Amino acid sequence: MLPHKQIELKLQAAVRAVLPDADVSAVLVRPCPDPKFGDYQSNALMSLAKMRKLNPRQLAAEVLAKLDVSEICEKVEIAGAGFLNFRLKPSALTQTLEAAARGEHLFFEKAASPKTAVIDFSSPNVAKPMHVGHIRSTILGGSLARTLRLLGHRVVTDNHIGDWGTQFGMLLLGWKHHLKPDALKSDPIGEMERLYKMVNATGEKMETVRDAAKQELVKLQSGDAENLKIWHEMIALSQKQFDTIYARLGVKFDHALGESFYNPRLKPLVDGLLANGIARESEGAIAIFFEDNPQLKSHPALIRKSDGGFNYTTTDLATLAYRLETWKPDEIIYVTDGRQQLHFQQLFAAFAKWMEGTTSSVPQNSGQRRSAVLQVKLAHVWFGSILGEDGKPFKTRSGETVKLADLLDEAEERAFKIVSEKSPELPEAQRHEIARVTGLGAVKYADLLPNRQSDYIFSWDKMLALNGNTAPYLQYAYARIRSIFRKSETSNVEHRTSNVELKAPEELALAKHLLDFGLTLEAVAEEYRPNFLCNYLFELAVKFNAFFENCPVLKAEEAVRGSRLALCDLTARVLRQGLDVLGIEVVEQM
Ligand code: ARG
Numbered sequence: 001m002l003p004h005k006q007i008e009l010k011l012q013a014a015v016r017a018v019l020p021d022a023d024v025s026a027v028l029v030r031p032c033p034d035p036k037f038g039d040y041q042s043n044a045l046m047s048l049a050k051m052r053k054l055n056p057r058q059l060a061a062e063v064l065a066k067l068d069v070s071e072i073c074e075k076v077e078i079a080g081a082g083f084l085n086f087r088l089k090p091s092a093l094t095q096t097l098e099a100a101a102r103g104e105h106l107f108f109e110k111a112a113s114p115k116t117a118v119i120d121f122s123s124p125n126v127a128k129p130m131h132v133g134h135i136r137s138t139i140l141g142g143s144l145a146r147t148l149r150l151l152g153h154r155v156v157t158d159n160h161i162g163d164w165g166t167q168f169g170m171l172l173l174g175w176k177h178h179l180k181p182d183a184l185k186s187d188p189i190g191e192m193e194r195l196y197k198m199v200n201a202t203g204e205k206m207e208t209v210r211d212a213a214k215q216e217l218v219k220l221q222s223g224d225a226e227n228l229k230i231w232h233e234m235i236a237l238s239q240k241q242f243d244t245i246y247a248r249l250g251v252k253f254d255h256a257l258g259e260s261f262y263n264p265r266l267k268p269l270v271d272g273l274l275a276n277g278i279a280r281e282s283e284g285a286i287a288i289f290f291e292d293n294p295q296l297k298s299h300p301a302l303i304r305k306s307d308g309g310f311n312y313t314t315t316d317l318a319t320l321a322y323r324l325e326t327w328k329p330d331e332i333i334y335v336t337d338g339r340q341q342l343h344f345q346q347l348f349a350a351f352a353k354w355m356e357g358t359t360s361s362v363p364q365n366s367g368q369r370r371s372a373v374l375q376v377k378l379a380h381v382w383f384g385s386i387l388g389e390d391g392k393p394f395k396t397r398s399g400e401t402v403k404l405a406d407l408l409d410e411a412e413e414r415a416f417k418i419v420s421e422k423s424p425e426l427p428e429a430q431r432h433e434i435a436r437v438t439g440l441g442a443v444k445y446a447d448l449l450p451n452r453q454s455d456y457i458f459s460w461d462k463m464l465a466l467n468g469n470t471a472p473y474l475q476y477a478y479a480r481i482r483s484i485f486r487k488s489e490t491s492n493v494e495h496r497t498s499n500v501e502l503k504a505p506e507e508l509a510l511a512k513h514l515l516d517f518g519l520t521l522e523a524v525a526e527e528y529r530p531n532f533l534c535n536y537l538f539e540l541a542v543k544f545n546a547f548f549e550n551c552p553v554l555k556a557e558e559a560v561r562g563s564r565l566a567l568c569d570l571t572a573r574v575l576r577q578g579l580d581v582l583g584i585e586v587v588e589q590m
Contacts, residue, residue, distance in 0.1 A: 002109060002518060003072050003092050004029045004040050011042060011084070014067040018059070022048055029086070031516050038077065038085035039512060046082040056082030088512075090502065097500045097511055101566045106577055108518030110152030118156045118323050119145050121335035122251070125162030126238040126258075127171055127192035130245055132394055132402040132458075133337060136383045139447050139583060141335040142251045143530045144381070146581045151525055156327050160319065161242075161258035163235050166309070169217030170199040173209070175230055176216075188237035245404055248440070250583055262318040266310045269318050270303050278350075278357045279303055288350045301346035316347050317354065324376060331377040333528065337385065338453065344380035351378070381528040384455040386447075394458050408440060414460055415439030415472075422466075423590065434587050438464070438472045441584040445471035448582055449534045469538045471584055474575060477541035479590040480548075481572040488554055488565065495569055498562030506547040510567060513543050517574050521581070530582060537578045544571045 001009075012024040027044040045063060049056035060078045069076060072092035077085045100106060121141020124130045130138075141157070148155045174195030183191040203209040220227040235258070246252065270286055273279035279288045284306030290296035303314040323332060334344060386394045396402055416435035423431065446463035450456040466472050485491065502508045513536075520536040523529070553564040576586050 002105070002107065003088055003096055003515065004031075004519060005109065006072060007040060007069055007086055008042075010067060010069050011044075011063070014063045015045070015048065017066045018062045019048065019052070031519060032085060035509075035512070037079060038087040039515075040086040040088075042084045042086075043082075045084065049082060060084060093508075093511055093515070094500045094502060096515060097502075097566070097570065098498075100514070100570055101496045101498065101500065103496060106517065106573060107515055108151065108521050114153045115330040116154040116156070116327060117148050117331040117333060118158060118327055118329045119148075119333045119335065120158050120160050120319075121145075121333075122246075122253070123160040123162065123336070124238075124242060125167075127167070127189065127196060127234050128162075128238075129189045129193060129401075130242060130404045132386050132404060132407060135404055135407070135443070136337065136386065136447055136452070137335045138246075138249060138251055139444050140381065140383060140452060140528075140530065141333075142249070143448060143533075143582050144333060144335070144525070144528055146583065147521055147524045147530070147533070150577075150581055151521060153525075156255065156323075156329065157253045158323070159253040159256040159258075161235075161239075161256055163238075163258035164260035164263060164315075166217060167196060168220055168231060168234075169213035169215075170203065171196050171234060172216035172220060172227055172230055173213045174199040175234075184237075189241050192234060192237070241405075245408070248408055249444070250585075257319075257322075259315050262315050262322065265318040265322070266314050269321070270310070270314060273303065273354065273357075276357045278353050288346075288353060290346075290349050290353075293349055296345060296349055299342060299346060301350045303350075312343065313347055313350065316343075317350060320347070320351055320378075329376060331379065333379045333381055335381045335383075338382040341380065341382055344378075344382075348378045348380075379528065381452070383452040384450075387455050387457045389457055389459055391457065408443065410460075411439035411443045411464075412436050413439075414464055415442065418464060418466075419590070426589075430589075434590055437585045437587050438475055438590070441471035441475060441579070444582065444584055445474075445534060448530045451531055452529065469534070471579075472590075474537050474541050474579060475584070475586050476590050477544055478572055478575045478579070478586045479588060481544070481568050481575075482588045484553060484565075484568055490565070495562050495565040498566045499559070500566055501560065501563045504547070504551050506543070506550045507564070507567065510540075510543045510547045510571065513540055514570055514574055517578065524581075533578055533581060537575060537582075540571060540574060540578075544568075 008027070008029040011029065012027045015022055015024050015027050026047070027042065029040045029042050032038040032041040045060045046056045048054075049059040057078060060082045064076060064078065064084070067076065069086065072089055074087045074089055079085050096107075119141050121144075122134060122138040124134050145155050145157050171192060175192075178195055178198060180191060183194070199209065199213060203213060216227060220231055239256075270279065273288065274281075274286060279286050281287075282289075282300070285302055286304035287300040287302050289300045301313045302311045303317070304310055320332070323329060336344075388394045394402055396406075412432075412435050415438045416431060419426070419431045419434045419438070423434075426434070442463040446456070446458070449469060462468065463470055464472060466476055500511075502511050516536065520532055523532045547567070551564060553561065553568060556564055579586055
């Protein structure tokens with residue numbers, strides 16, 4: 001077991017011994033923010049003391065009297081208002097590293113009680129190109145899925161594609177009268193987008209066009225064979241283009257149940273909500289009101305329009321119900337941009353009302369069912385916008401939204417130029433592969449690195465730089481370590497049984513940082529913030545470089561050489577695994 005876990009379990013037991021009725025699940029051990037004071041820290045006793053109106057330092061002293069971590073820690077200290085600071089014994093540190101070197105762990109452990117999480121991400125709309133806004137959802141969602149899976153959780157990824165709605169009236173009208181078959185062949189989504197824009201523009205001026213589009217929509221909704229056939233074709237063409245992008249980004253989905261999948265469930269859902277009084281009519285529409293919720297008081301959720309059409313929220317309620325029935329998740333995570341915050345607040349509030357309503361109308365044995373369903377954690381993981389270097393929404397030079405495919409092409413082209421300047425001696429095919437990995441890695445990393453809730457400025461020069469907190473910097477650190485092994489003329493496997501000896505301060509700093517990998521992964525999963533991992537990996541590369549500059553590896557004497565090669569190997573493995581969680585590949589040589 002990893003040291004911080006051992007400390008945590010022992011601390012929890014000590015707390016239980018002093019406060020038998022305390023909930024110890026929040027008694028956690030985290031890296032100490034300042035290494036001056038220790039390696040790990042717990043601040044849990046302060047909140048426990050506060051809840052019970054105890055003196056926190058006194059509580060800490062009592063807990064400490066029951067705590068024996070002498071096997072792995074030096075003397076434990078009480079600091080400040082009641083923090084506990086732990087410093088590992090050097091032997092505990094080296095043993096952990098040696099076990100990792102032998103491949104027994106990579107500084108993380110699988111969750112003791114795995115949960116099931118559904119992740120709804122990417123979710124582009126049919127007949128529209130995936131644009132730069134979809135990149136954040138795709139990349140963030142993808143890395144959250146990988147993090148949770150690595151930690152041993154069961155993850156169901158679902159692409160909630162926008163394949164139903166009023167836009168299809170216009171698309172069908174355009175398709176029937178203005179379709180250019182050649183254009184459809186060469187760029188299907190571009191052609192569909194053109195049709196939509198054209199009909200939409202004329203519809204704004206001419207009522208007859210609006211009416212004709214509505215007719216097409218009604219026909220589609222009532223199952224007209226021709227319209228259904230065209231609609232299916234539009235979906236298939238879009239899906240094909242999305243799949244090309246997903247393959248390039250290395251993103252896979254377990255399911256892609258689009259909005260249309262839930263269509264048959266919408267009417268019964270609204271009827272049910274009306275019947276049990278959760279929804280009511282208002283000016284011809286049907287809505288759920290949240291009178292008792294100050295934030296949503298003036299924002300009822302519409303679930304049926306006055307013309308009988310259903311809303312985005314209706315589909316999302318049906319989707320939620322389906323997911324609960326089908327996968328019984330503990331958690332559902334929605335990854336979209338910040339402009340959908342109100343929608344998800346309404347959805348979660350409507351869902352809570354719905355569940356209360358249904359469970360209270362099932363009097364027998366309802367307690368169990370109610371808690372099981374209501375305990376699902378719903379999380380809206382939202383993100384800010386991507387801005388151009390002028391601080392305005394990111395656009396092409398001619399003012400259009402940037403298409404994802406073009407963006408990825410440009411990333412690879414720019415990276416190819418950089419690689420060719422830096423390493424002209426490498427064969428062209430290899431330079432292309434390096435450019436693919438670093439170019440795509442740079443775009444992904446630049447997207448994951450900022451706090452997701454802030455906007456960020458898209459800058460090619462910054463994200464592709466070999467110096468700085470970028471993917472190429474991390475990939476370069478990895479390749480550099482691999483080149484050490486090439487030069488050592490040994491494989492990295494040979495050092496896996498070396499004794500680890502930590503003497504130089506740079507070695508110690510690197511070793512301790514390696515130990516925080518698992519804690520970082522857990523923090524990413526808990527707060528849905530892959531940027532924690534980006535910063536962790538950057539720190540790791542910085543610490544590795546300091547170590548490598550100050551501690552000779554290949555020129556060191558035999559015993560030290562083995563230990564240092566083991567450190568190199570562990571760093572490379574953590575870098576590789578960490579980047580993999582972010583969806584970023586590595587190359588052996590750059
Ligand atoms: N298709 C939507 C859009 O492009 C995103 C859907 C997000 N998921 C959901 N369950 N509402 O804005």
